[in-house]
Amino acid sequence: MxxxxxxxxxxxxxxxxxxxxxxxxxxxxxxxxxxxxxxxxxxxxxxxxxxxxxxxxxxxxxxxxxxxxxxxxxxxxxxxxxxxxxxxxxxxxxxxxxxxxxxDRWAELGNEGWSWDEMRPYFKRMEDFEGGESEYHGEGGPLWVEQEHPYGDVTNALIDAAVEVGFDRNENINAGQQEGMGPLPLTVRDGTRxxxxxxxxxxxxxxxxxxxxxxxxxxxxxxxxxxxxxxxxxxxxxxxxxxxxxxxxxxxxxxxxxxxxxxxxxxxxxxxxxxxxxxxxxxxxxxKNLQDHLVASAAYELHGDPEIQQGEVLCQVTGFERTDPDLPAPDLQYFLARVYFMRHGFDNPEEGAGMTPSATLLHPESRGEITLASADPFDDPVIDPNYLAHEADLDTLVEGVKRTRQIGHADALEEYRGDEIWPEGDVENDADLREHVRETAQTIYHPxxxxxxxxxxxxxxxxxxxxxxxxxxxxxxxxxxxxxxxxxxxxxxxxxxxxxxxxxxxxx
Ligand SMILES: Cc1cc2nc3c(=O)[nH]c(=O)nc-3n(C[C@H](O)[C@H](O)[C@H](O)COP(=O)(O)OP(=O)(O)OC[C@H]3O[C@@H](n4cnc5c(N)ncnc54)[C@H](O)[C@@H]3O)c2cc1C
Structure with missing residues (x-):
């Protein structure tokens, strides 16, 4: 070399x-x-x-x-x-x-060139979007992006459940308006990553x-x-x-x-x-300034043994919502998975199928840090995300879990819903949900x-x-x-x- x-x-x-x-x-x-x-x-x-x-x-x-x-x-x-x-x-x-x-916030903080209008051309240039070139999307770029995958019955029922509890349908969460629930675009081409x-x-x-x-x-x-x-x-x-x-x-x-x-x-x-x-x-x-997304979920047994469609992937739905209409952007993101995904999958029940509607806290106030454990480059550094150090973060995530439970209990899922296995036990009040979040929330991998x-x-x-x-x-x-x-x-x-x-x- x-x-x-x-x-x-x-x-x-x-x-x-x-x-x-x-x-x-x-x-x-x-x-x-x-x-x-x-x-x-x-x-x-x-x-x-x-x-x-x-x-x-x-x-x-x-x-x-x-x-x-x-x-x-x-x-x-x-x-x-x-x-x-x-x-x-x-x-x-x-x-x-x-x-x-x-x-726009990055630009407002004094970073010239990073506003949405200035970044949008880069998002377009990187894409080879399944739906073709448009005001919002690019074609011919290196990265293939699929907008829709074959939906199975359970995924359709999950979307219907979200609509039933008040979400609008949003067919393209990457085209300006994030709010609503709809297809989750994926970087998957012909069944490969x-x-x-x-x-x-x-x-x-x-x-x-x-x-x-x-x-x-x-x-x-x-x-x-x-x-x-x-x-x-x-x-x-x-x-x-x-x-x-x-x-x-x-x-x-x-x-x-x-x-x-x-x-x-x-x-x-x-x-x-x-x-x-x-x-x-x-x-x-x-x-310093370490920020990450924490996710908290409900989980249900999935009954009826519905078939998985050819080409169906296991989390195909996402959505966004503001807990306060005055917020400038959504503070919660949802994922509706037609599988169990409990603590990275490690806590999934050993038997049976499940569904996991989950809520992610998008803009935590808590800040963490990464420091050295030692001067040895082969030692892992010390990672302290300081999750939920701000009470407001916990409050928002609890609101998110309430929404995931509304979705989980909606009539649209009646045919498939078995027992609620997360949160565990009888949930009687917010204190129980707060405990559920503290006991089960996990990173969604975005430090x-x-x-x-x-x-x-x-x-x-x-x-x-x-x-x-x-x-x-x-x-x-x-x-x-x-x-x-x-x-x-x-x-x-x-x-x-x-x-x-x-x-x-x-x-x-
Ligand atoms: C399990 C998981 C699931 C996720 N799911 C999603 C998702 O579905 N959608 C999404 O948008 N984001 C997802 N993310 C987050 C997203 O993938 C990351 O935000 C993004 O990849 C970060 O890119 P990066 O270039 O900063 O770092 P990375 O992609 O992590 O790249 C860093 C690279 O540097 C190398 N490296 C590190 N140290 C050294 C060294 N000392 N010498 C040489 N090489 C080194 C690493 O091996 C690695 O290849 C997920 C992340 C994980 C881990």
Whole structure:
């Protein structure tokens, strides 16, 4: 392998694969991609219904949070993809852009170029939308997006149940108006997963100006003064250093980009000193501002043994709602699954079929942090999302669970509904529901915000995603979101990387 490239990109995840594709499109630019995980060869990655089998497998970093007071002291499992495609190779393939207000907020916070009107072209450019080109959607982009899948009877009944309890039908939650309940778009093409490795990376791997290494765990950013000059990585037990003539770009995700900055001396000085790390740049926001989506559910036995249709996937319905009409965007997202999905599936009953209507808290007030456990790059960092630290977060989630139970008890589901097995026991009041949430809520896998963009004291990158106070070093991944989006975070992360590629190439 050559030792000098124009760009060295760390991490082949949702963002990293996009950058590799777009930056290496200029044949005069040499790009090196370093990915800690292995190639994306497992069947479970590519067959959507096998997705639960990826959890705690050899393509999962399998992180855990510290005990969460708000979750009755439980430690929460945080899967993260460790393979080509990163978390887009192990995620649930739901394709949700978020609310226009989310991006307008980023711009309002002082981030020029990130408003909805400015981001919409990137969402269109990345798509090859099943429904074709329109004001809202793109055609011919790298990422195939399916809008509808064959619905079975149970899924139809779940939608009817939601309509019965007051949701409008919404046939396209990615076309401006999020509220209502309707089809959940998926990054699935002809029954196989469209990770960013499949859509952006594999098609360009034969470019001569692109080198991609797997099993290459980056342990350190190298500097001359304040300028990033390359990275050190460990592969097959050997340590090597490569140089970046133009830039080092961290796309290692909301946990590992933080860990790499901290290991390299960029972060809160007191934390670095505690681990004997030389402070290069006392940047207090590194690892702070951690936001995640917490989900709480009801669950029902599914009776009547309804057939699963050919091509049917197991969660095909989503919807959004505001608990207060004065809110600028929905604060709850719903998923209506025609399977059990109880605590990552680990608490599913061993026998019988089920349905799980669930509610996700979209805009938590609670903020957590990621810190180092030690200066050893192979030690997992300390993850503290600080779930439900704000009472308002619990209140909203309880409202969400009430709605999922209304759906679960609707007449439209009468034919299929068996016993309610979540919440457990007799629910008599809000206190019981609060306890249910604290006892059973889980992450829906969307940590963001730990290297937030902005120009305040706690910002880590500027609005061109350059690390404050450093040269030739960017972060491009979900960690740069100043505030979490109203929905699943894969599509927003891809759009961030699309825009970053234009910024880096001077095209924006
Ligand atoms: C189980 C699960 C289900 C999800 N479901 C959905 C969903 O249905 N829809 C949705 O929109 N979002 C979903 N998400 C969230 C979404 O996938 C993520 O927000 C998104 O993939 C984050 O992209 P990223 O580029 O920030 O990081 P990642 O995609 O996680 O990429 C980071 C990459 O960096 C690599 N890396 C890390 N450290 C190093 C290092 N030191 N050296 C080299 N490489 C390194 C990792 O191995 C990984 O490949 C889910 C996530 C998970 C885990």
């Amino acid at each position: 050559a030792n000098t490239y124009d760009y060295v990109i760390v991490g082949a995840g949702s963002a990293g694969c996009v950058l590799v594709n777009r930056l290496s499109a200029d044949e005069d630019t040499d790009v090196l991609l370093l990915e800690a995980g292995k190639p994306d060869e497992k069947d479970e990655i590519h067959v959507p219904t096998l997705f639960p089998g990826l959890m705690q497998s050899d393509v999962d970093w399998e992180y855990w949070t510290v005990p969460q007071e708000g979750l009755n002291g439980r430690e929460e499992y945080w899967p993260r993809g460790k393979t080509l495609g990163g978390s887009s190779a192990i995620n649930a393939m739901m394709y949700v852009r978020g609310n226009p207000h989310d991006y 469209e990770s960013t490795a499949v859509s952006y990376l594999h098609p360009v791997l034969d470019r001569e100006n692109l080198a991609a290494q797997t099993g290459a765990h980056v342990t350190q950013i190298e500097f001359e003064g304040d300028t990033a000059t390359g990275v050190t990585y460990v592969q097959d037990g050997s340590t090597d250093t490569v140089d970046a003539d133009q830039e080092v770009i961290l796309s290692a995700g909301s946990i590992d980009s933080v860990q790499l900055l901290l290991l390299s001396g960029i972060g809160p000085a007191d934390e670095l000193e505690e681990h004997g790390i030389d402070v290069k740049n006392d940047l207090p926001g590194v690892g 963001v915000g730990t290297c937030k963009m902005g120009d305040d004291e706690m910002a880590v990158v500027d609005d061109e995603l350059r690390v404050h106070g450093m040269n030739d070093l960017r972060v491009v991944d979900a960690s740069v979101m100043p505030e979490i989006t109203s929905g699943n975070t894969n599509a927003p992360t891809i759009a961030i990387a699309e825009r970053a590629a234009d910024i880096i190439r001077g095209l924006d």
